[in-house]
Amino acid sequence: MGFRSRDPTFSMPEFLRQAGGCAVVDGGLATELEANGADLNDPLWSSTCLLSSPELIRKVHLDYLEAGANVIISASYQATIQAFEARGFSIEESEALLCKSVKIACEARDIFQKSSLNDQYSISSDETNLRKHPILVAASIGSYGAYLADGSEYRGDYGKEVTLETLKDFHRRRLQVLAESGADLIAFETIPNKVEALAYVDLLKENGIRVPAWFSFSGKDEYSVVSGDSIVDCASVINACENVVAIGINCTPPRYIHGLILSIRKTTEKPIVVYPNSGELYDADKKEWVVSTGTSDEDFISYVGKWCEAGASLIGGCCRTTPRTIRAIAEVLSNVQPVLLKKP
Numbered sequence: 001m002g003f004r005s006r007d008p009t010f011s012m013p014e015f016l017r018q019a020g021g022c023a024v025v026d027g028g029l030a031t032e033l034e035a036n037g038a039d040l041n042d043p044l045w046s047s048t049c050l051l052s053s054p055e056l057i058r059k060v061h062l063d064y065l066e067a068g069a070n071v072i073i074s075a076s077y078q079a080t081i082q083a084f085e086a087r088g089f090s091i092e093e094s095e096a097l098l099c100k101s102v103k104i105a106c107e108a109r110d111i112f113q114k115s116s117l118n119d120q121y122s123i124s125s126d127e128t129n130l131r132k133h134p135i136l137v138a139a140s141i142g143s144y145g146a147y148l149a150d151g152s153e154y155r156g157d158y159g160k161e162v163t164l165e166t167l168k169d170f171h172r173r174r175l176q177v178l179a180e181s182g183a184d185l186i187a188f189e190t191i192p193n194k195v196e197a198l199a200y201v202d203l204l205k206e207n208g209i210r211v212p213a214w215f216s217f218s219g220k221d222e223y224s225v226v227s228g229d230s231i232v233d234c235a236s237v238i239n240a241c242e243n244v245v246a247i248g249i250n251c252t253p254p255r256y257i258h259g260l261i262l263s264i265r266k267t268t269e270k271p272i273v274v275y276p277n278s279g280e281l282y283d284a285d286k287k288e289w290v291v292s293t294g295t296s297d298e299d300f301i302s303y304v305g306k307w308c309e310a311g312a313s314l315i316g317g318c319c320r321t322t323p324r325t326i327r328a329i330a331e332v333l334s335n336v337q338p339v340l341l342k343k344p
Ligand SMILES: [Zn+2]
Pocket: 250, 251, 277, 318, 319
């Protein structure tokens, strides 16, 4: 029931059409877990809730679905086999925890779809209502820098000793496990440099992985990802990969997004995904966001129509955005829908 990308006929353009032309991505997961009382001061960050409070993760996914999200991203961003092993878990237990992140998101989707069907405003018991709100569960893969938890996902400088092969070795098993976890999509998130994107492309190919994926970079200005590599270069090297169903930007200040979309548009015909953060600064030493340095929800929302016009068709929020932000994005997108549908 509902929309399933593991259907071999999956097409992102078709999913977008079913979503009304443009799809809504969820907002900051870690942010909202903290807002609900979770303590994420831990090397596993949001993934620590897989151990301590899985029901809270499910609640936050549900809050984002109720706010209008069409894509929910699992709590596996900073969940790595290496980090779990450092905690004393076996490889098998670590792999089970990765799968658990996807299972929780699938449960939230199923609960949401069931309640939509039972809703007195449902049109009928067929799929009419579900078609209005197609949902994908994306398995998050954070960068090597996220695992290091030293802020290097926002710098992209891993040093000379970290090669393409190092990155492939680091990511291989987690990617294999998440590709088999039942997720509709792999979300490679907050990619800080070109070499890490190349590592993912190689791994998808070498492991014969058929699950669709989006590649989302973190930007440092309107033209480059945080390492300084040009976004045009980064988008070009992944564009030919068959798994790639969308290319874009996340956890980047809203003010850079328009320029980055235009640059990506030059290199690809594939759908563009953007889910910026609130624009606040992150203090990597203190491991906290510097409050009041960012964009208000109102200002964030004022950009959304412009991002659509520039060519983005999956839009959501990253760190420091909330269900309130996502609800407002969903509202804007429902209004710009007729314009979007006229586009080729
Ligand atoms: Zn973020």
